[in-house]
Amino acid sequence: MLGRILAIAHNTFREAVRDRVLYNLVLFVLLLTGAAIFIGELSGGQERKIIVDLGLSAMLLFGVFIAIFVGVGLVYKEIERRTVYSIFSKPVGRGEFIVGKYLGLCLTLLVNVIVMGAGVSLALVYVSRGWDPMIPGIWPAVLLIYVELMILTGVTLLFSSFSSPALSALLTFFVFIIGHFSADLKSLASSMGSAGARWLFTGLYYLVPNLSNYSFITPAAHGRTPEPAFVMAAIVYALIYITVILAAATLVFSKRNFK
């Protein structure tokens, strides 16, 4: 089973590379190089903070776009091209297909995030004219960004298992937005008068992934790192969430008829 999942993941990664998804790295490098060279004149001596803010924010933004726009096509393209029929004519389960696709895109995102993290580190070396103590501090934030992207990839896959690419992209984008407003949902729930509304907003708070747990870009720009226990808890939360999403996606996908 693991072999089949890894084969699908490997193919998905190769397809992403063939589709020139990693070309976004060129844009990222250009952005950071420009910032590292020119931001000093505009920032009043805050170039290191701005490099980290800009680099990590771009990493998240590019990652979200990849997770959404590549993710929505993962299942849909296979159906459109009718390659899904030949895949399922072999001994490949629906769950294996979904998990394989998911891992393939996660691998693409991992390469992306690592290269971008190295880019931010190099930009810091450039503006500091040598080793910068902020460099090790950005990597926990990079890890949390990657975990957030893993959740979003799962969400995209879930939506794309039953709806069109455009709708999946829209819904995933909503989840990304609402996921960052989780704290507001909770406070909204507690301030509601009616019990029904309280239940609704409390339910939404627990249903939608709390993506604010993964927002460590701003503290990282001040050289602050999250507590290891916090990072571990955030990763475990993400793994549980991803398991639930992939199980749900498999369930929905299993109901679709490809015979």
Next chain:
Amino acid sequence: MTKDESLSGYNDRAKTIGLLAIVAFGLITAALLAGWIDTRRPAADPNVVDESLYLKGQTARRLSLSFSGLAADWYWMRSLQYVGGKIVNMPENVVFDNLEQLNLKLLPSLLDTATTLDPEFFQPYEYAAAVLPAVDVNEAIRIVQKGSAANPSNWRLYQHLGYLYWQKQDYKSAAEAYGNGAQIPGAPQWMQAMKARMLADGGSRSTAREIYLRMYEQSTDNNIRTMARHHVFQIDAADQLEVLQKVLAEFQTRNGRCTSGWKELQSELRTLQMPIDSTGAPVDPSGAPYVLATNCQVQLSPTSEVPAK
């Protein structure tokens, strides 16, 4: 290669060159047209330029999702560009800590938004303490107080708060701010001394010198360091001018006339241990010689770096 293939290759090349020419011509035309439109655009209404921000800090923070740090950087750079743009457009030189004439209506909102988006961002607080008093000292105090509430372990925000209260001549509050800052682990000893000094001697010149010296030592912002340095120069020059004026008055009493030059006062200047230049004239803290004016008066040289006011 057949004749047809050669013709087709020629057509392809011609097509490529034609398309490239369209792209280049289009871009150049668009750039020229944009420049032409810019020259004919009506000048921006200064009231519109200083219009209040569309988004308040808290709203901007919510809308910025994970990107609040980047948004804070944007507002910070906008603050710098806003002040810089106004300075560039002023016909005469302006002093960094006296920008009242620039009408910086938008600056408090820009700095407030930057610090709401990223409450740990120290530079906007420091900038608010140095620049905002000329616009709205109470707003400067509010922003720095917000900073000290968000960063309770940062004693330098209390240093700035003390400075702002001192500027308002509220020495009791200034002493309290220095005292609170002194309690923070890592705060230097002089914060406690400043508290005592504010209570005992808040309005004195020596207190002012101490405040600006500490600001010069601590700040990493070049504008603020230059401003503090100029203030120290100004205070030292005021002390020196008083002493020199006294020397000139004594000379006039002794001789019944004003001195004809610094050469006549060499022994007094030596006694005072004042630095003098090669012509024997005493020099101010920036190294420029003091100038003898009419009526036995001494004044700063026009070339001096020491601000006149």
